[in-house]
Amino acid sequence: MSTPKWRQLADDLAQQIRSGALAEGEALPQIRELTASGAGSTTTVQAAYRALETEGLVRIVRGRGTYVRRQRSRVIRESQARYQWEKDRALLPEDERRATGVTERETGLDTPALAFQATYEVVAAPPEIADRFGVALGSQMLHRHYRTSSRDESAPIGLIDSWLVYEVAARNPALLDSGREPWPGGTAHQLRTVGIEIGQIDDLIGARPPTADETKLLDLLPGTAVLVLHKFSYSVDGPLAEYSEAVLPGDRHQFLYRVPLERWPSV
Known part of the structure; x- marks a missing residue:
């Protein structure tokens, strides 16, 4: 079974966050930017961002954007x-x-x-x-x-x-x-x-x-x-x-x- 496109996008962004390529507090691209670059539809990008939030990697601030969250001690x-x-x-x-x-x-x-x-x-x-x-x-x-x-x-x-x-x-x-x-x-x-x-x-x-x-x-x-x-x-x-x-x-x-x-x- 192929991996859904939203999951592929979420995994790619998660890897960037964990590697430090996307730093704490940094804004992720706006949804329209990713859709324009061919990353997927608005629905796909929204699903990826919601998954990242559920996994504790980002914080979605309504009306402002999506930001990399500080990684909490486990x-x-x-x-x-x-x-x-x-x-x-x-x-x-x-x-x-x-x-x-x-x-x-x-x-x-x-x-x-x-x-x-x-x-x-x-x-x-x-x-x-x-x-x-x-x-x-x-x-x-x-x-x-x-x-x-x-x-x-x-x-x-x-x-x-x-x-x-x-x-x-x-x-x-x-x-x-x-x-x-x-x-x-x-x-x-x-x-x-x-x-x-x-x-x-x-x-x-x-x-x-x-x-x-x-x-x-x-x-x-x-x-x-x-x-x-x-x-x-x-x-x-x-x-x-x-x-x-x-x-x-x-x-x-x-x-x-x-x-x-x-x-x-x-x-």
């Missing part, structure tokens, strides 16, 4: 290896924990290339959170908001909200201070300071359209979905120690799962 999240790495790292000396974190590991960016933002608030547990932690409705919770981005980009890599039972976090007053973020060793080490060892983590992942606020904050193109990761961290004794919800741009994040399977018994 993240491959390998949850099994990530969580064991974080847990092992919680046992290391502070200078080793401070040297690098899981975001650096997954993005390939050095710590100075990342901008970290964290805000904390003490709130009454809403029904869903109270039910998950098995605490009374209205119990005090430490609600933490994390936004991490490359310093070369304005949009964060994701939007993360984390919950801890306040009276548990308060065993170490340092855990109540957002100014100590990014915390060397992350949540696994924070919990270790209050005597909690994580024994199991459950990930529940779904996809949905972004809200208007998420579209703006994450700088999403039309049609881009977000992945929503619900992470449940259980202590070795069983209770839920931390719950977080991460809203991740679908055009930036991939999840890689390696699942070893047991061998069949010899016949």
